[in-house]
Amino acid sequence: xxxxxxxxxxxxxxxxxxxxxxxxxxxxxxxxxxxxxxxxxxxxxxxxxxxxxxxxxxxxxxxxxxxxxxxxxxxxxxxxxxxxxxxxxxxxxxxxxxx
Numbered sequence: 294x295x296x297x298x299x300x301x302x303x304x305x306x307x308x309x310x311x312x313x314x315x316x317x318x319x320x321x322x323x324x325x326x327x328x329x330x331x332x333x334x335x336x337x338x339x340x341x342x343x344x345x346x347x348x349x350x351x352x353x354x355x356x357x358x359x360x361x362x363x364x365x366x367x368x369x370x371x372x373x374x375x376x377x378x379x380x381x382x383x384x385x386x387x388x389x390x391x392x
Contacts (some may be wrong), residue, residue, distance in 0.1 A: 314373035324353030
């Protein structure tokens with residue numbers, strides 16, 4: 294599976310959970326996470342940098358992840374849909390996770 298396919302699976306899952314999300318295509322800033330989401334019920338800002346296989350985030354991508362977290366949002370680098378599901382469950386973003 295490539296990154297685009299994994300991003301699509303993650304977005305489809307998030308939308309089924311009632312999460313507003315979108316894929317960033319290109320922005321005026323390099324290193325912005327791939328998926329931006331607003332997670333109910335509290336409207337938590339969530340940003341996901343999606344990687345596959347042995348791919349690693351760049352220093353600039355990690356910088357943006359850290360800046361989002363410092364600002365009070367939630368940002369993570371993920372390598373699988375299962376990681377996203379675990380994040381939502383562990384952080385209690387969604388009270389009734391649907392598998």
